Amino acid sequence: MSFEQYWTDWLTARKADLAPGSWRDYERHGRLRILPALGATAVAELGPRQLKRFADGLADRVAREELAARRAEGLVASVRCR
Numbered sequence: 388m389s390f391e392q393y394w395t396d397w398l399t400a401r402k403a404d405l406a407p408g409s410w411r412d413y414e415r416h417g418r419l420r421i422l423p424a425l426g427a428t429a430v431a432e433l434g435p436r437q438l439k440r441f442a443d444g445l446a447d448r449v450a451r452e453e454l455a456a457r458r459a460e461g462l463v464a465s466v467r468c469r
Contacts, residue, residue, distance in 0.1 A: 388431075390425045390430055391425075398417065416461075420445075421466060441466065
C-alpha cells in the first residue's frame, strides 16, 4: 500500500472525529506538501531515512522563507504520528 492510499484512508476515517477546520488543514497540507514528497512510497518502506529526507526538504523551504518553521514541524509530526 502506498503512503498516499494510507493517508487517504486515514483522513477519511478521521473526518468524523476532527473539527472541520482541522480536517481541511490535514487535507490541504497532505495534498500540497506531504503527498508530493511521500505519496508514492510504500508504507512498508517508509522509515527514518525517508522521513529525514522529507524533513530536510521542508528545512530547505524554511531557509528560503517559503514555509514557516512551525508549519514544517507540524507536517513532520503529522507524518510520524500516523
